[in-house]
Amino acid sequence: MLIIGVGRRTIKNYGSLKTDYCNRCSNNSDFQLHKHTKWISLFFIPLIPYGRDNLIVCPRCGYYEKIDEITFTKLKTALENKDLITQIPLKQEVDPYKGKNETQVNFLREMAKHKEESLKKNTSNDENL
Numbered sequence: 001m002l003i004i005g006v007g008r009r010t011i012k013n014y015g016s017l018k019t020d021y022c023n024r025c026s027n028n029s030d031f032q033l034h035k036h037t038k039w040i041s042l043f044f045i046p047l048i049p050y051g052r053d054n055l056i057v058c059p060r061c062g063y064y065e066k067i068d069e070i071t072f073t074k075l076k077t078a079l080e081n082k083d084l085i086t087q088i089p090l091k092q093e094v095d096p097y098k099g100k101n102e103t104q105v106n107f108l109r110e111m112a113k114h115k116e117e118s119l120k121k122n123t124s125n126d127e128n129l
């Protein structure tokens, strides 16, 4: 019997890129360069790679961003040469409403509106002084 499997995933960690602030977990995190590869396996032995992802990962909370092959190669080379990496291409666009239900989202929106209005009020008070 032939056992063919798909979706087996291997993770290769190329090491620490740079310590930077992670918007998701609010920590200074040691961002890592990862390559995740999905495999088609035969008798549980990974044979054919498909679906490669190049990622920059926050090891504290698991936040990640995909990067293109060119950026990945540049960062990988820099790590191999032990070059100082001064910047990592993180967008860190975290949706503040992600994972929240409708009531929570509405509450957060109200709070944001309220904060904005009280800021406006404070500014106009200052003008009167």
Ligand SMILES: [Zn+2]
Pocket: 022, 023, 024, 025, 026, 027, 029, 058, 059, 060, 061, 062, 063
């Ligand atoms: Zn994080």
